[in-house]
Amino acid sequence: MTATFRLSLSLLTLLACAGPALAADITVDQIKEKFDKDGLAVKVGDTVIFSNSDPVKHNLTVVTPDEESKDLGMEAPGTSVKYTPAKAGTYDVRCSIHPKMKMKIKVD
Numbered sequence: 001m002t003a004t005f006r007l008s009l010s011l012l013t014l015l016a017c018a019g020p021a022l023a024a025d026i027t028v029d030q031i032k033e034k035f036d037k038d039g040l041a042v043k044v045g046d047t048v049i050f051s052n053s054d055p056v057k058h059n060l061t062v063v064t065p066d067e068e069s070k071d072l073g074m075e076a077p078g079t080s081v082k083y084t085p086a087k088a089g090t091y092d093v094r095c096s097i098h099p100k101m102k103m104k105i106k107v108d
Contacts, residue, residue, distance in 0.1 A: 023043070023045040023046050023047065023084075024042070024043070024046045024047070025046070025047045025049055026040060026042055026046060026047070026048050026049065027048075027049045027050075027051055027080075028040065028048060028049070028050050028051070028103070029051050029053050030050060030051065030052045030053060030054055030058055030075075030095075030101070031053040031054055032054065033054060033056070033095075033098045033100070033101060034100070034101060035093070035101060035102075035103045037103060038103055038104075039103055039104045039105070039106065040103065040104070040105045040106070041105075041106045041107075041108070042085065042105060042106070042107055042108075043107065043108050044085060044086065044087060044088055044107055044108070045084065045085075046084070046085070046107075047082050047083070047084045048082070048083050048084070048085075048105060049080050049081075049082050050072070050075065050080060050081050050082075050083070050093075051079075051080040052075045052076065052077055052078065052079055052080065053077075053078075054077055055077050056077065056097075057074055057075060057076055057077065057097065058074075058075045058095045058097060058098065058101070059071070059072075059073065059074050059075065059095060059096045059097050060072040060073075060075065060081060060083075060093060060094070060095055060096075061093070061094055061095075061096055062083055062091055062092070062093050062105075063091065063092040063093075063094075064085075064086075064087075064089070064091055065087065065088075065089025065090055065091065066089075070083070071096075085105065085107040087107070088107050088108055089106075089107055090104055090105070090106050090107070091104065091105040091106075091107060092104055093105060
């Protein structure tokens, strides 16, 4: 084997063993009828966990970059709901009960 061939083989082996990047879990808290963040930057496959620290219910809706709405359902006090963006773009999140609760998620 030539040195160039061995080096190429070693690089291919390293790349094959590296594997995909692990997805992250990012928490957004809902408190005083607000999100604790105005915006968020995540990667495709990351999971956003919306935790309800309020004494009232929330009903989150996510609008995808394709303008599709996804109702995440009613979220009781002390509970959480998860959302994993499937593609890159900007997502709008809002509470259908509390209109001032809005945030954007930028997904790369």
